[in-house]
Amino acid sequence: MAKALAQAPARKGPQTAIRIREAALELFSRLGFERATMAEIAAEAGVSQATLHYHFEDKFQLWRAAMLQLRAVIGEEERLLEAAMDSPPEVQLRMAMRLFLQISWRHPALGRIVALEGMAGGERLEWLDAHLIGPRNRRLAELAKAAIDSGALKPFPAEMLITTLQSAAAGVINLAPMMKTSFDIDVTQAPARAAHEQMILDALLGGLLTDPSATT
Amino acid sequence: MAKALAQAPARKGPQTAIRIREAALELFSRLGFERATMAEIAAEAGVSQATLHYHFEDKFQLWRAAMLQLRAVIGEEERLLEAAMDSPPEVQLRMAMRLFLQISWRHPALGRIVALEGMAGGERLEWLDAHLIGPRNRRLAELAKAAIDSGALKPFPAEMLITTLQSAAAGVINLAPMMKTSFDIDVTQAPARAAHEQMILDALLGGLLTDPSATT
DNA sequence: TTAATTTCTGATTAGAAAGTCAGAAATACT
DNA sequence: AGTATTTCTGACTTTCTAATCAGAAATTAA
Known part of the structure; x- marks a missing residue:
């Protein structure tokens, strides 16, 4: 689930989680929690919806992660x-x-x-x-x-x-x-x-x- | 759907549609359009969810009716x-x-x-x-x-x-x-x-x- | 009283959205 | 090379919500 060891990330660069948080922040702040959908956030970040759940447990935790930025x-x-x-x-x-x-x-x-x-x-x-x-x-x-x-x-x-x-x-x-x-x-x-x-x-x-x- | 003839209303008094609009206004304004659910509005107004659709075509029209108040x-x-x-x-x-x-x-x-x-x-x-x-x-x-x-x-x-x-x-x-x-x-x-x-x-x-x- | 009309509801349907999972793809380690 | 680990995805399940509908309940009109 989370990175266990210090290791360069695979596939889409180390930015994936960051891009997700940024997309989430933009959509959450403009539309509010429920109007912003996971599918929209995923599309905005350029990843699949399942990737969101790989990096973040659920929608609320993604919201909190975005807020912590x-x-x-x-x-x-x-x-x-x-x-x-x-x-x-x-x-x-x-x-x-x-x-x-x-x-x-x-x-x-x-x-x-x-x-x-x-x-x-x-x-x-x-x-x-x-x-x-x-x-x-x-x-x-x-x-x-x-x-x-x-x-x-x-x-x-x-x-x-x-x-x-x-x-x-x-x-x-x-x-x-x-x-x-x-x-x-x-x-x-x-x-x-x-x-x-x-x-x-x-x-x-x-x-x-x-x-x-x-x-x- | 709408009242065709001038006639006193049945059942729950003439206030039903008004109560629905008031509940809708409160919830829509506090939570926003999507976070406010038809079920919540119905509960707040003390009617069934189906009654909302009897008085108002759909959610957006209920929203507009509430705004017109x-x-x-x-x-x-x-x-x-x-x-x-x-x-x-x-x-x-x-x-x-x-x-x-x-x-x-x-x-x-x-x-x-x-x-x-x-x-x-x-x-x-x-x-x-x-x-x-x-x-x-x-x-x-x-x-x-x-x-x-x-x-x-x-x-x-x-x-x-x-x-x-x-x-x-x-x-x-x-x-x-x-x-x-x-x-x-x-x-x-x-x-x-x-x-x-x-x-x-x-x-x-x-x-x-x-x-x-x-x-x- | 009986029939007609309006108002309302429970049960159901259709669709959207969150969340799950097995496995593929990419990278790192030895 | 081969193996392990991390990252990612398509397909699926579950849950939630708006919307539908047949018919019940109440009221009015005759």
Whole structure:
């Protein structure tokens, strides 16, 4: 079932499991768990359906494996934030927002997954909370509380604030298909992305901070 | 199949079809089209699965029927907005946001549906755009453009702005299960809802308007 | 009451999707 | 070379779900 010894893989290169995870991540995040079928994922990865079951026990485990790929992404975010741990909380918060935007554009699957499972609740949300989003959510909430305590941020409930900021930042990215359908706008183009980043940082933090000029 | 003559209904009262639509709306909006099964909807409505097919041709038509219930909601929003058509655009926009918040709390299904189908794209998004969300989206974008032209709003791309405002406002509402899981907060309680409304209006429009003190 | 109509259900069917398995194909080891 | 191991696949089974249908139950109309 799994590789017992260190050995170069056969047949289709060492990338098979990786390609499967990537295909799974894309389809799971865009369509949700049940709408994404094993057959589709297999086709997208260019392997047979049985190969999926060779590498991954079942659909749920494939889903978890795909999600764990996002941990590297989260990890990167965390590392960059930790480097700025000595800065005032509102500066850290602004940096977190900027990071979140960049990462969301590069890995739109994360935001879509959170939106999908965060709405539905259930087993997969529990898993996501434990392994991916929970620690980050609570860390960011603490950051917001600190910024509020220091008087830099308006005193809104920190948890709602964090969720709202993330929803606002991910909105246009997640809803790219709707932007195309309703407005005939392709937001994935570079100029649109730049305008979006500008807008989110300017509009949201410009409105939330008690003294917007404090941070760049 | 359908009622041919005006006649009082039999058995389970005239409410059967309505109850089915309500159950369908709740499940479709929370879980998405495929994850919501006909059996679940039937159970939730307290009827047999076959009854669903008596009242509605197939699953997609049941989905559309459930969505059309939301048109009354949208209609209410539109009517109240039209009453203020002579106000300056930024006042209308603020009123639209306030309305959106109230309606989203009362009918959380709308925001969830938009989030679900707006991410996935496809046939149902096309239908939603044509029958529910497209006209409203485009009207709000025009409103934002007018507010920008008048100098009341910062010059961001109007379509992104509208989508972001709606995403921000609906975020906490849609992600209520995640708020519970990650923060153990039940945002459906009245005090939380009031704080949320306050936060959205203050934070978002306070940041976006060039002169925040202009509107109440 | 009787007949007609509408509403509803249990039983069944057809099809899709996840998951299994024996064995083929490729590679690594000796 | 030959053997062992890993990787992969086609064919199959099982489970789940939408959809069908004949007829029961309730109601109305006569």
